[in-house]
Amino acid sequence: xxxxxVRIKDLLFKNPVLTASGTCGFGExxxxxxxxxRLGGVVMKGTTLNPRQGNDYPRMAETPSxxxxxxxxxxxxxxxxxxxxxxxxxxxxxxxxxxxxxxxIEEYVELTERINELDKIPAIELNxxxxxxxxxxxxxxxxxxxxxxxxxxxxxxxxxxxxxxxxPNVTDISEIAKAVEGQGAxxxxxxxxxxxxxxxxxxxxxxxxxxxxxLSGPAIKPIALRMVWQVxxxxxxxxxxxxxxxxxxxxxxxxxxxASAVQVGTAIFIDPTIPVQIxxxxxxxxxxxxxxxxxxxxxxxxx
Amino acid sequence: MKKTVQELLLVENTQLNHDNxxxxxxxxxxxxxxxxxQFVNVEIKKATEIFLRRPFSILDVDYSNNTFxxxxxxxxxxxxxxxxxxxxxxISVIFPLGSRFTFxxxxxxxxxxxxxxxxxxxxxxxxxxxxxxxxVHVLIGARSIRDHVDVESYKPYGNxxxxxxxxxxxxxxxxxxxxxxxxxxxxxxxxYTCGPDLMMKAVAKAAAEKQVFCEASLENMMACGFxxxxxxxxxxxxxxQCVCTDGPVFNINKLTW
Numbered sequence: 001x002x003x004x005x006v007r008i009k010d011l012l013f014k015n016p017v018l019t020a021s022g023t024c025g026f027g028e029x030x031x032x033x034x035x036x037x038r039l040g041g042v043v044m045k046g047t048t049l050n051p052r053q054g055n056d057y058p059r060m061a062e063t064p065s066x067x068x069x070x071x072x073x074x075x076x077x078x079x080x081x082x083x084x085x086x087x088x089x090x091x092x093x094x095x096x097x098x099x100x101x102x103x104x105i106e107e108y109v110e111l112t113e114r115i116n117e118l119d120k121i122p123a124i125e126l127n128x129x130x131x132x133x134x135x136x137x138x139x140x141x142x143x144x145x146x147x148x149x150x151x152x153x154x155x156x157x158x159x160x161x162x163x164x165x166x167x168p169n170v171t172d173i174s175e176i177a178k179a180v181e182g183q184g185a186x187x188x189x190x191x192x193x194x195x196x197x198x199x200x201x202x203x204x205x206x207x208x209x210x211x212x213x214x215l216s217g218p219a220i221k222p223i224a225l226r227m228v229w230q231v232x233x234x235x236x237x238x239x240x241x242x243x244x245x246x247x248x249x250x251x252x253x254x255x256x257x258x259a260s261a262v263q264v265g266t267a268i269f270i271d272p273t274i275p276v277q278i279x280x281x282x283x284x285x286x287x288x289x290x291x292x293x294x295x296x297x298x299x300x301x302x303x
Numbered sequence: 304m305k306k307t308v309q310e311l312l313l314v315e316n317t318q319l320n321h322d323n324x325x326x327x328x329x330x331x332x333x334x335x336x337x338x339x340x341q342f343v344n345v346e347i348k349k350a351t352e353i354f355l356r357r358p359f360s361i362l363d364v365d366y367s368n369n370t371f372x373x374x375x376x377x378x379x380x381x382x383x384x385x386x387x388x389x390x391x392x393x394i395s396v397i398f399p400l401g402s403r404f405t406f407x408x409x410x411x412x413x414x415x416x417x418x419x420x421x422x423x424x425x426x427x428x429x430x431x432x433x434x435x436x437x438x439v440h441v442l443i444g445a446r447s448i449r450d451h452v453d454v455e456s457y458k459p460y461g462n463x464x465x466x467x468x469x470x471x472x473x474x475x476x477x478x479x480x481x482x483x484x485x486x487x488x489x490x491x492x493x494x495y496t497c498g499p500d501l502m503m504k505a506v507a508k509a510a511a512e513k514q515v516f517c518e519a520s521l522e523n524m525m526a527c528g529f530x531x532x533x534x535x536x537x538x539x540x541x542x543x544q545c546v547c548t549d550g551p552v553f554n555i556n557k558l559t560w
Contacts, residue, residue: 025531032306053543060534062355071533269527
């Protein structure tokens with residue numbers, strides 16, 4: 001029997017496959033299709049202190065091997081999460097992680113404090129990389145001083161595992177990773193979406209209401225893989241890799257490049273059973289290759 | 304109603320006119336109950352250059368054969384490739400998705416207004432709404448007779464009225480120009496509509512003026528179809544709502560048209 005479990009700080013994941021924030025709702029939305037307890041974790045839809053309506057329609061454009069989105073963190077706010085969602089997920093045997101967002105450092109801190117009170121939320125993913133909001137979001141994640149400031153502030157009020165989700169829209173992602181590691185982040189997850197745009201040649205108008213949006217899907221996989229490899233070589237904390245993972249082979253490539261775990265995102269839109277297929281596929285790969293533990297794969301790139 | 308993703312067998316692909324096809328899909332296990340207004344999200348693997356699934360309204364269901372049918376109108380690359388699939392092909396489908404039309408009460412007089420691929424849920428509703436045929440009035444608009452989809456097999460379930468923009472079938476003009484709409488709208492208890500945005504907005508506006516109950520089924524672009532991508536939102540009086548899960552059927556009083 002192979003060991004699929006991985007650890008981030010002291011938090012045990014039964015396997016290295018998590019669903020990515022913004023692609024699985026709060027888990028309940030995909031529970032018709034899969035047994036959520038088969039997942040290593042569920043990173044829930046980005047949450048903010050106050051409700052947000054998000055951006056205007058159209059928010060989505062299909063692109064070659066991927067899609068752009070400009071949802072803009074639509075969510076019903078933390079009070080709704082605590083009252084209406086947390087009671088439904090608290091006893092499901094998987095790691096339900098809250099993706100924490102804010103416009104200001106104070107908002108990040110206050111939201112983190114609220115989440116910290118929930119004993120069945122074992123970790124947070126600090127989102128300093130949303131490309132689709134006017135204030136906060138990616139602005140915090142594209143410079144070392146601002147990334148350091150928000151991580152330092154959140155770290156001071158949160159003792160559980162703190163994952164920081166990084167933006168790829170930077171000159172050197174490993175510098176940002178080192179900066180947040182230096183402020184006590186327990187893990188980094190990467191990458192969020194790449195800023196992109198689509199133009200309608202007939203109308204000469206942008207397709208998205210926001211003009212630009214975040215690119216995801218297989219189109220970004222080689223770049224995401226390269227960034228995971230660079231960050232793995234730059235930091236000591238575990239790296240959670242994501243970006244265009246559609247199947248177990250894609251996931252294994254991320255593990256080999258240095259990821260300790262992976263997140264599956266846009267693939268869920270195509271087939272919500274893919275995350276569980278990936279768990280089975282990784283197990284199969286380990287068995288065929290006589291590898292005892294999935295953690296042996298991490299960073300096993302042969303150069 | 305549990306949603307599933309299944310590999311279905313295409314058992315029939317019939318060309319209805321120059322750009323409309325009827326596809327009949329069969330499941331290997333009993334189908335869940337499916338209702339007019341609901342839709343399915345279809346993976347079109349043969350169109351390798353498209354990434355997302357494509358949503359289609361349910362046209363009809365035959366529980367005895369575990370089959371349901373879709374009306375596929377060629378609108379772009381995805382729908383075009385889908386119409387080239389042949390009986391015997393397997394197609395991955397997520398279903399059933401979305402909300403349903405509110406069924407009428409006994410003795411209600413109802414008007415169903417469809418255009419384009421929006422004809423599909425109107426025909427399904429006419430067939431299954433449970434009213435006597437004389438109480439069901441189906442108004443179908445098309446650009447021209449060549450765009451018209453034959454509804455002969457649905458004739459037993461209601462009265463049919465047609466408009467075409469060039470006058471080649473039925474009344475000339477838009478659906479709102481047909482006497483059953485322009486003269487008799489206030490006499491209906493419920494109005495249902497699905498089709499192009501402009502058509503539905505015109506129907507909704509008239510229904511609102513006459514204060515007649517009206518539901519519209521929206522067709523916003525979507526990625527997932529089951530409420531996780533939050534891309535297909537429509538502005539409503541309750542804020543942005545997902546067409547795929549809060550809709551596609553909305554009471555027009557909820558919309559901000």
